[in-house]
Amino acid sequence: MADPKSKNIFWHGANVTQDQRQGLTGQKGCILWFTGLSGSGKSTVSRRVEELLLERGVFSYSLDGDNVRFGLNSDLGFSPEDRTENIRRIGQVAKLFADSTCITTTAFISPYRAGRDAARDLMPDGHFIEVFVDTPLDVCEERDPKGLYKKARAGIIPNFTGISAPYEAPESAEIVLKTAEHDLDACAGQVINYLVSKGFIKAA
């Protein structure tokens, strides 16, 4: 049981720097920010990307409604203020994950440019990757996996993005996915290729 030289030297030492952390984990963190209409395929593609990365030995994690809405953001509803706070917190948590060097995906409608841009502004240049899941409204509505469009059309759900609330499509997303034209693995592969091309992960 070594005695400290002085009880006073037990200070908060220098943290692990980002360079050290990248050296130790062998990866470089970033946020893949999926945005698109309900039913566009955000969660499906982001979860598949996560799976492909994990299989490559790359640490990855997905934030989406499944693990955020009923936990961290369970106190938030769907008012404009709460939607803004929802996206703000997700941006901050994704930033923490990216700081850990995790390849972090987020999959939320995030309909407003301002909210997405605020999340982008938290990150170093190039480390926020906007992924526009560009699925036409009629396709999303035809899929309607949770029956939400039906309820929105019937007026049971108010302020539904694409029906009774606006969706501000990205103007210069780093990645645009066409899920009505390409299958899941083609879309996920497009994301993986982007990560390789930008040096976030190594080619397989």
Next chain:
Amino acid sequence: MADPKSKNIFWHGANVTQDQRQGLTGQKGCILWFTGLSGSGKSTVSRRVEELLLERGVFSYSLDGDNVRFGLNSDLGFSPEDRTENIRRIGQVAKLFADSTCITTTAFISPYRAGRDAARDLMPDGHFIEVFVDTPLDVCEERDPKGLYKKARAGIIPNFTGISAPYEAPESAEIVLKTAEHDLDACAGQVINYLVSKGFIKAA
């Protein structure tokens, strides 16, 4: 460019299960919840634990005032309600990190048993590890790294834990660290040994 069989099959597939994830990353997530007075050494030990884990090739991340108070929780002050919400969010974010299989440390005073127990309740049995940084008040006050005790004694900072606000010491913390008796690496080593003994990480 493969065509999906149907535009309607682009559903949210099964997520990566926790077992699969552990198999792919080779680690098992948990929360090391450091609690103790200001100046007790929570951040210092937790950051050292993180560093030692990273050096072993174990994915680890520390949540503390440095990266949480000015980001995710920048909207919160020090009222009782805000302190409760602060700890609630930290518990939820730590849970997400642990779910990613990260060995997650949190270093906040977290003076109330109820707040710590609420965080514990989010986790599977055994995966919430309370680390009581049991440094006597007089030692913390002598260290006073940020001059906060001086300000608290002068009445400049109200509701200061240990001086003018209560600290509810853990009654059955999984780990108790005596930073006034042992040095930094001894304390960090005690945490690492616990993780090995419980099978969260392998022996070096």
